Amino acid sequence: MTTPSRYWREIPQRYRLEANKCKNCEITFFPPRLICPQCKNRELEPIKLAETGKILTYTVIRVPPHQFVDQAPYAVGIIELDDGVKITAQVVDCDFEDLKIGQRVRIEFRKIFQEGESGILCYGYKFVPE
Amino acid sequence: MEGIIGYGAYIPRNRIKVEEIAKVWGADAPSYKRGLMLEEKSVPSPDQDTITMSVEAAKYALKRALIDPLEIGAVYVGSESHPYAVKPSGTVLAEALGATPEVHTADFEFACKAGTEGMYVALSLVKAGEIKYGLAVGADTSQGAPGDALEYSAAAGAAAFIFGRENLIAKAVESYSYMTDTPDFWRREYQYYPQHGGRFTGDPSYFKHIIGAAKGIMNKAGMKPSDFNYVIFHQPNGKFPFRVGKMLGFEKRQIEPGWLVNKLGNTYSGSSPMGLTATLDISEPGEKILIVSYGSGAGSDAFVFEVTKRIDEARDLAPRTRDLLDNNKNYLEYGVYAKFRQKIRKAD
Ligand SMILES: [Zn+2]
Numbered sequence: 001m002t003t004p005s006r007y008w009r010e011i012p013q014r015y016r017l018e019a020n021k022c023k024n025c026e027i028t029f030f031p032p033r034l035i036c037p038q039c040k041n042r043e044l045e046p047i048k049l050a051e052t053g054k055i056l057t058y059t060v061i062r063v064p065p066h067q068f069v070d071q072a073p074y075a076v077g078i079i080e081l082d083d084g085v086k087i088t089a090q091v092v093d094c095d096f097e098d099l100k101i102g103q104r105v106r107i108e109f110r111k112i113f114q115e116g117e118s119g120i121l122c123y124g125y126k127f128v129p130e
Numbered sequence: 131m132e133g134i135i136g137y138g139a140y141i142p143r144n145r146i147k148v149e150e151i152a153k154v155w156g157a158d159a160p161s162y163k164r165g166l167m168l169e170e171k172s173v174p175s176p177d178q179d180t181i182t183m184s185v186e187a188a189k190y191a192l193k194r195a196l197i198d199p200l201e202i203g204a205v206y207v208g209s210e211s212h213p214y215a216v217k218p219s220g221t222v223l224a225e226a227l228g229a230t231p232e233v234h235t236a237d238f239e240f241a242c243k244a245g246t247e248g249m250y251v252a253l254s255l256v257k258a259g260e261i262k263y264g265l266a267v268g269a270d271t272s273q274g275a276p277g278d279a280l281e282y283s284a285a286a287g288a289a290a291f292i293f294g295r296e297n298l299i300a301k302a303v304e305s306y307s308y309m310t311d312t313p314d315f316w317r318r319e320y321q322y323y324p325q326h327g328g329r330f331t332g333d334p335s336y337f338k339h340i341i342g343a344a345k346g347i348m349n350k351a352g353m354k355p356s357d358f359n360y361v362i363f364h365q366p367n368g369k370f371p372f373r374v375g376k377m378l379g380f381e382k383r384q385i386e387p388g389w390l391v392n393k394l395g396n397t398y399s400g401s402s403p404m405g406l407t408a409t410l411d412i413s414e415p416g417e418k419i420l421i422v423s424y425g426s427g428a429g430s431d432a433f434v435f436e437v438t439k440r441i442d443e444a445r446d447l448a449p450r451t452r453d454l455l456d457n458n459k460n461y462l463e464y465g466v467y468a469k470f471r472q473k474i475r476k477a478d
Contacts (some may be wrong), residue, residue, distance in 0.1 A: 015226040070176055092177065093143055093460075109185040109226055110177040111213075121213055123181065123222060 002113075004120050014124035017049035017107070019085065028085050052106045052130060053081035060096050067113035075099060079127055093128040104130040132256045133301040134435065135197070135263070136292035136444070138190025139407040139451040140183045141394065143460045144173040146467045148282055154464045155277040162282055167368020171285035171395025173462055174271045176470055180209040181219045183288035183400075184267040185226045190448035191265065191290040192227065194299065202229040202292070203261025204252050207237050208244025208268045208399045210317075223267065234261070238399075241315055242364055243425020244268060245399040249291055250431050253302055256293045264293045270398035275323035276473055283367055285395025289403035289451075299444050300410065300419070300435040306347035308339055308430050315426030326426075335428050336366065340374050343430035344422050351434050355379040358434075359417040362405035364424035365391035387412050388421075393455055399425075406435075408451035415439040 012018040013031045021028045022036035023043045030049060035042055058077035061068070068074070075091040077099075090112075091105060105127040112124045147170045152159035163169060174183070184207050192199060205224040212219045220235035234255075238244040245268015252264030269288030274280025293302070314335035317324035327335075340363055348354060355361070361384045363371040368391050375385045388405030397404055402423040409419055415437055422432045468474050 011225060015222075016228055092175065093458075109182050109189075110175075111179060111182060112177070121179075121181075123226070126177065 002115060002120070002122055007120060007122050014112075015109070017051065017125065018046060019049050020044040020046050028083070030085055030087060049085050049087070050082040052104065053079045055091065055099065055101055055103045055105060056080050056086065057101060058091060058099055067115075077105075077127065079105060090126040091128070092126050106130045131298065131301050132253060132293060132295050133298040133438075134291050134410075135294040135297055135299060136191040136193070136195025137299065137407050137410055138187045138192075138194065138290045138448050139404050139454060140186040140190070140288045141172050141451075141454045142174045142178050142183070142286050143458050144175060144462050144470065145170045145459050146173055146462045146464070150462075150464050150467075151282055165369070166282065167392055168282055168395065169392050171283060172287055172397070173467055173470055174286040178286070179213045179271055180207065180211050180269045180288070181213055181222045183271070183286065184219065184223045184269045184290065187269065187288035187290035188223060188227055188265060188267055191292050193448040194444040195263070195292045195294070196297075196447075197263055197292070197294070199228045200232070202227070202233060202263045202265050204234045204255050204264040205229055206235070206248030206252055206264070206266045208239070208246070208248040208266065209237070209270050210239055210241055210244060210398055211271045211273075212237055212239070227265075229265070240429070241425035241427050242366070242396070242398040242401055243423045243429055243431060245289065245401075245403040246421070246423035246431035246433070249293075249403070249433070250305060250307065252291070253293045253305065256295060262294065266291050266293070268399040268401075268403040270400055272396070272398045273323055273471060276468075278323070280324070280326065283391075283396040285397050287394060287397035287400040287404050289400050289407050291403070297440060298438050299440050300437045303418075303434040303436050304347055304351040305434075306343060306350055306432045308343035308346055308432070310339070310428060312339075312426070312428035314428055331366075331426065335426060336364070336370055336424050337374055337377065339428050339430040340364065340422050340424050341378060343432040344378050344420065347420070347422075347432040347434060353418075353434065355384075357418060358384060358420045360384055360387055360409045360413065360419045362388035362402050362409055362419070362421040364402045364422070364430075365389065365405060366396045366401070366424075368392045390451070390455060404451060410437065410441065411445060411450040411452065413437045413441060415441060
């Protein structure tokens with residue numbers, strides 16, 4: 001169950017791919033962190049991740065968690081964005097047999113799931129072939 | 131001078147053909163295709179709705195406008211299929227674009243006219259000097275009742291426009307509205323599908339208001355049909371725009387560039403605005419465009435735009451509307467379409 005407050009806290013990263021970067025060791029954190037775990041530095045600058053990238057690996061989910069039952073089967077991939085950051089997300093608008101490692105993708109704003117018939121609608125990023 | 135500084139459209143990739151729908155209901159597909167000039171329509175995926183399509187169309191508009199989203203002072207979404215009954219679509223859109231928190235946001239609703247309504251208000255606020263940039267989106271994922279004539283046309287799509295005062299793609303030369311209380315189409319609270327007045331949706335509704343608005347704005351601007359290179363009318367089916375165009379003295383060639391309905395369907399609040407995006411895609415500096423929307427209930431908004439030379443650099447900063455319409459299609463069978471549109475009753 002996603003509570004409205006948890007969903008709300010994650011809006012900057014879910015909607016706009018907002019991350020941050022340690023000014024010291026230049027590591028990017030997504031979701032953003034308050035303290036760099038590497039050097040304990042508290043000076044992190046906000047950045048926005050790239051909206052395009054390529055598929056590093058993927059799988060097709062046929063038996064999903066309950067919020068995603070209506071969407072099954074669907075593909076989930078690890079995407080390496082053009083700025084080097086790797087994120088996990090659904091890959092949609094594609095035929096599974098056409099998916100390949102190395103394929104170029106870009107983000108699109110989609111509904112991720114909804115809390116039943118009366119709960120909140122949760123939006124965020126998915127990937128589509130470029 | 132105020133006008134359009136960025137525009138964009140979005141169309142889901144799923145399509146269903148008229149034959150596929152007609153087969154299920156035992157209807158005569160050729161007569162629908164001839165009578166309504168419809169071939170296929172767009173269908174949203176289960177993870178697409180008015181909000182998601184608005185975000186994508188608006189992002190394309192931002193690509194053409196080349197502005198900082200934080201400078202957008204108003205974000206309006208016009209739709210009759212806002213995903214929430216209570217909670218704005220516009221806040222999600224503004225947040226996704228990074229336009230919050232100094233922004234005025236509202237959702238508009240007026241059958242198929244809600245998109246141009248937002249355009250009217252955003253443009254007016256820019257004219258008044260209240261805001262630097264205003265964003266207006268018309269988007270819908272409308273539903274027709276299974277087997278109803280509307281099921282052949284009710285489609286999904288979005289168009290977004292950013293208005294401003296500098297670096298215009300098209301100058302806003304004139305705007306005008308024409309409105310009466312006419313109950314030709316409605317949906318009561320808690321009802322899933324809309325109802326319509328059948329033939330009543332024609333003469334006293336669509337034709338009367340579009341003709342009223344078109345004549346009104348041409349009179350106000352001192353222009354006549356032959357002064358325009360292009361005209362876009364609301365497209366509930368393929369035939370109505372050509373018929374109303376003929377009644378007003380426009381020619382087929384003026385209508386065709388923005389006429390998307392045969393392959394797109396009726397995208398309701400997105401309909402005439404998407405026609406405007408397709409028209410801007412092919413227009414040349416100096417050309418003049420008339421757009422007249424129609425929303426049941428009933429009324430029309432009309433705008434006259436004059437394309438500037440910036441169109442040549444802005445046009446290909448985002449996908450063209452006809453490319454979105456013609457490429458990357460995914461044809462659905464009725465069963466999957468019914469599942470996607472939640473027309474199948476499942477156990478709790
Ligand atoms: Zn560090």
